[in-house]
Amino acid sequence: MTARRRYWLMKSEPDTFSIDDLARVGTEPWTGVRNYQARNFMRNSMQVGDGVLFYHSNCSPPGIVGTATVACTAYPDPTQFDRASHYFDPKATQEEPRWHMVDVTFERRFKRTVTLDEIKREADALGEDFALIRRGNRLSILPVTAAQWQHLLSLE
DNA sequence: GCCAACGTTGGC
DNA sequence: GCCAACGTTGGC
Numbered sequence: 001m002t003a004r005r006r007y008w009l010m011k012s013e014p015d016t017f018s019i020d021d022l023a024r025v026g027t028e029p030w031t032g033v034r035n036y037q038a039r040n041f042m043r044n045s046m047q048v049g050d051g052v053l054f055y056h057s058n059c060s061p062p063g064i065v066g067t068a069t070v071a072c073t074a075y076p077d078p079t080q081f082d083r084a085s086h087y088f089d090p091k092a093t094q095e096e097p098r099w100h101m102v103d104v105t106f107e108r109r110f111k112r113t114v115t116l117d118e119i120k121r122e123a124d125a126l127g128e129d130f131a132l133i134r135r136g137n138r139l140s141i142l143p144v145t146a147a148q149w150q151h152l153l154s155l156e
Numbered sequence: 157g158c159c160a161a162c163g164t165t166g167g168c
Numbered sequence: 169g170c171c172a173a174c175g176t177t178g179g180c
Contacts, residue, residue, distance in 0.1 A: 011177095013177095013178085034176095035176095036163090057177080058177075058179080059178095060179090062179070116179080135161085136160075136161045137161090138176080
């Protein structure tokens with residue numbers, strides 16, 4: 001039996017890692033998540049083949065720029081053990097890692113950015129509880145329903 | 157570069 | 169276990 005495909009939105013700052021970077025490398029470990037809720041989505045819920053909306057944040061304009069897929073189930077993020085890394089976590093141990101991540105594989109770059117501004121205008125269709133457009137929400141990884149996925153793709 | 161929102165930390 | 173201080177996110 002094939003697992004049911006789930007959908008996610010993952011934010012990345014294009015200055016750090018953009019959709020074009022992902023297109024170039026093909027598959028990338030999603031290092032550096034240091035938020036428990038975001039980690040839990042990766043560790044507890046992501047499955048191989050899940051759909052990912054790739055979102056550019058902290059740029060102009062912010063928005064969805066393409067799609068990717070989850071390439072593997074979660075495993076410990078090695079940067080937590082690396083003293084030299086910006087993401088080093090002194091409280092993490094090999095025996096008890098704190099931070100897990102998945103690898104993400106490039107699927108497609110949108111012909112254009114579906115901007116946050118446009119997405120906000122679709123609040124009625126997407127639902128007010130959609131975390132991306134909920135006021136003050138800063139989650140870098142959030143779940144997307146099949147209906148939201150379809151609707152967001154239709155905006156391209 | 158500003159700053160609102162919010163998560164985390166640590167003193168008590 | 170409260171909560172102030174602090175750090176980070178991310179839109180603008």
